[in-house]
Amino acid sequence: MDGRTEAVEAILEHLIEHGPGDIATVFGRAFELAMRIERERFLRAGPYERTAERQGYANGYKPKRIDTPAGTVTVDVPKTAGHDGAPFYPQSLERGRRSVRAVMLAVAEMYIKGVSTRDVEAVMREFGIESLSSSQVNRAAKLLDDELQAWRTRPLGEIRYLILDARYEKMRHGGIVRDAAVLSAIGIGPDERRRVLGVSVALSEAEVHWRAFLESLQARGMRGVEYVVSDDHAGLRAARRAVLGGATWQRCQFHLARNAIHHAPSLAIRKRIGAELRAVWNAASLAKAETALAELIAAYRDTASKLAGWLEQSVPEGLAVFALPEHHRRRMRTSNPMERAVQQEIKRRTVKVRVFPGEDALERLVSAILVEIDEKWASDTKAYIKWECQDA
Numbered sequence: 001m002d003g004r005t006e007a008v009e010a011i012l013e014h015l016i017e018h019g020p021g022d023i024a025t026v027f028g029r030a031f032e033l034a035m036r037i038e039r040e041r042f043l044r045a046g047p048y049e050r051t052a053e054r055q056g057y058a059n060g061y062k063p064k065r066i067d068t069p070a071g072t073v074t075v076d077v078p079k080t081a082g083h084d085g086a087p088f089y090p091q092s093l094e095r096g097r098r099s100v101r102a103v104m105l106a107v108a109e110m111y112i113k114g115v116s117t118r119d120v121e122a123v124m125r126e127f128g129i130e131s132l133s134s135s136q137v138n139r140a141a142k143l144l145d146d147e148l149q150a151w152r153t154r155p156l157g158e159i160r161y162l163i164l165d166a167r168y169e170k171m172r173h174g175g176i177v178r179d180a181a182v183l184s185a186i187g188i189g190p191d192e193r194r195r196v197l198g199v200s201v202a203l204s205e206a207e208v209h210w211r212a213f214l215e216s217l218q219a220r221g222m223r224g225v226e227y228v229v230s231d232d233h234a235g236l237r238a239a240r241r242a243v244l245g246g247a248t249w250q251r252c253q254f255h256l257a258r259n260a261i262h263h264a265p266s267l268a269i270r271k272r273i274g275a276e277l278r279a280v281w282n283a284a285s286l287a288k289a290e291t292a293l294a295e296l297i298a299a300y301r302d303t304a305s306k307l308a309g310w311l312e313q314s315v316p317e318g319l320a321v322f323a324l325p326e327h328h329r330r331r332m333r334t335s336n337p338m339e340r341a342v343q344q345e346i347k348r349r350t351v352k353v354r355v356f357p358g359e360d361a362l363e364r365l366v367s368a369i370l371v372e373i374d375e376k377w378a379s380d381t382k383a384y385i386k387w388e389c390q391d392a
Contacts, residue, residue, distance in 0.1 A: 028074070031066075031075050034090075035075070035077060035090040038078075038090050039078040039080060042056075042088045043055050043057070043058065043080060043088075056082040056088075057082045058079070059080050059081035061076035061078055061079060062076070062077050063075070064077045077090065144364060144368070148368060151367065151371050152198060152199065155221045156197060156217060156220045156221040156222040157189060157221055157222070157223070159188070159224060159225055160187075160188060160190070160224055160225065160227065161225075161332060161385065162197075162227070162229070163185065163186040163187075163228075163229045163335050164183075164240070164335070165335045165339065166182060166205050166236075167181075167346060167347070168180065168181055168182070171356035171357070171358060171359060172356065172358055173203065178203065180201055180362060181201070181204055181205045182346070182362070183210060184196070184338065184342060184370065185197040185198055185217060186342070187222070192383035192385055192386060193377055193380065193383065194377045195374060195378070196370045196377070197217055198217055199366050199367055200212070200213040200363075201362050205233050205236060207234075207235040207236075207242075208235075210235050210238075211238075214240070214243040225247045227247060227250065227323075228240060228250065229249075229250045229252060229332055229333070229334065230249070230250075230251070230252060231252050231335065232251050232255070232317070248320050249317070249320060250318065250320040250321050250332065251317035251320075252318070252333075252335040253277075253318045253321075253333050254334040254339075255335070256314060257273070257274045257278075259310075259314070260277060260310070260311070263307045263310045265304050266304075279292055280293045280315065280319075281318065281333065286323075289319055289322060290316075290319070293311070293315055293316070296311060318333070327386065332385075341373060342369075342370065342373060349365060350365065353365070
């Protein structure tokens, strides 16, 4: 019985003994076997085999933690020595979870470019990487970039509800560190599921960048947008009017409440204005919401005239949600689904990198995160919006 057969039988015995409850260990052992086989192919020789084709020698293992659908597991990654070419690094690790690979690549690019900081070194250690060559980084980047580009350009279709948002990350551009805007879109179509439609990295949220992003979604087949939720950024507002002028626009109520606090002239008003606005938004109908808003404006007309003027001008933009069926309103009155499900996950990953070495690295990591979120939503059997709930 050779080593491979023994390893396979050990994996099967573990599965028989423990069942699916310890599937993470089974995965880890199977992954180690795959990496050992890959090392043999790289060296062109099996363990202790002496051949003219041998290209080096096995040199033990190093532990590495990897994320899997079964959880985080620690595996022993095979090492090599005595090879004149690029050092061995299992391709199976390069094909692991996309977001992990993207973080690794961003840090690797910084390492290759000589950006040696404690943060870079810490992340390198976390991934179990002692050193990397530019050829390894380029190979891994090409594998991942092709996959992510296919996702970013995949055809779309009918999208009835659209949620738009942006966040900022730091990246190097032209030799200096700049804030870069990461524009993203979520849509709900006839299948009643959320979908991450796309992402774009730009130097700002200027109209030209938002407009190009929205037009790219349309070029990929996005059609039928009836309702858009977003913040009131000037560039986004202008681009939305130009590209999606026929859709109803809902100004995010969460951002409105936060803006109201900034317009409040005193601490006492800042403490209560959020609850007062919630009373408007939670009204049973548009007519009752408008009445509650009028009463709120009147209450501040004499004591906080600037706040009253802002409420009168801005808050009606947060009432468009009343045009939707009642069962849709809770989900579609803010861009919080984007904030919670997407932006927080992006932040959790990008904090490891801090300053991206360039636009490609930033777009790669954000795209990888969004692909994983999109795949998770696609596998969800529960509808996000039920179109048959049309009672107003």
